[in-house]
Amino acid sequence: MTTTTTDQTTPEITFDSFGLDARIQRALAEQGYTKPTPIQAQAIPVVLLGKDVMGAAQTGTGKTAGFALPIIQRLLPMSNASASPARHPVRALMLTPTRELADQVYDNVARYARFTDLRSTVVFGGVDMNPQTEALRRGVEILVATPGRLLDHVQQKSVNLSQVQMLVLDEADRMLDMGFLPDLQRIINLLPAQRQTLLFSATFSAEIKRLASSYLRQPVTIEVARSNSANENVRQTVFQVEDGHKQAAVVHLLKKRAADGLSRQCIVFVNSKIGCSRLARHLEREGINAAAIHGDKTQTERMQTLDGFKQGNIDALVATDVAARGLDIPDMPCVINFDLPYSAEDYVHRIGRTGRAGASGDALSIFVPADERLLVDIEKLLKRNIPRTPLEGFDPTGANARAEESERRRARSDVRRARPNGEGDEPRPRRNDPASSRNAFRPSDDPFFSRPYEPSGGAAAAQPDVTESHAAAFGRGRPAPKRPLAALLGGVPRKS
């Protein structure tokens, strides 16, 4: 196995030196690209030679262009302008773990290939299949996909993978974590054995190595940063607060940054979907431009939120780990961990959203004593200590903390209101979250809890979010009950 390793210094080369087609160079010029990033400098020549690649690259290293540009180059001689699917078989397949990442990879591919005749499209779940099917039937050379939806299309015979010459497994570690291995195996079995395979992963775990050894041939290993090590441009700080003061602490941090004239944009990571929506609401009440993104949001909402964030209409993107990896959000000045992640590797991915391409960044974590073990695991993985710092000027008994306390009271009052003979307060609609108040929890709706929510009114319809209502009913951090609701309410008879 050949191994190439560099540090973060950009080699003194330009995109001209790769001998890319004029049509690609024109697209690059239009994007304002002149100097390749380290991973591009290493990957592009290797991919152009047709070699398999095992790439360790974090998000934000320019990885996508690193594989997309040479792939487009290699496909060019085969492209033609005829509009029949038979003449536009899928020749390059790019698989990603999440829908957003698929969309972003596609977006890049389409931009780099825009002056060529190559066609590309993207397929992922959560949206109507028909437009995807039509695009596939018209024929594309480059297909970006999430595994599940791709197999769906394969089953419906709307795509044929027998002509694929280049396969990209992007964020392969993530795909394995998410249990995509069987899907990946099924997909790869549909591809010709004679092909070029590129595998990118943030870490080279034993599983990744096993995957590589079964599907890659004499891969060239490309590594731009030591895996499992966080970027040195990122200032990591852990703020220790008392349990129950986390929301107030985040508000304090965000307002402090704004007051210090630092960029207001940041991603705030939360471990649960409930906590994610809850924190976003809380920040909004505190006058911070915030929005939640997590897996219970519709695909449309997720894309709109991401767009709003990229355009600067949203300052604080409150996210679950849906956003930890892959999402290509340029130049994040700051990442905040509202919760420390359950796995130390996720910590690396989360803070990898900042301090990219040589920029400096802040990774701030809220730490409560109960999370000691999580922090120790992170320190072990990073092989360094992260000092616990008191939060300067933070007054947990001040206005912020009072707001947090009132939120807890509100949550408890929702439970009282939910009782059939409810001695609860006046209903108080939640500001900034019409869906949640419209779908306020009603015990007579109980079946609601025993089956998953099925959308009925199209993408634009309000989302009666089961977990949201749970949050409202049961307060902070409680998991959705597995028992019937009546049992939880203490023997209130259940209508059926």
Next chain:
DNA sequence: AAAAAAC
């Protein structure tokens, strides 16, 4: 423990 991903 949690999140993500196909219908």
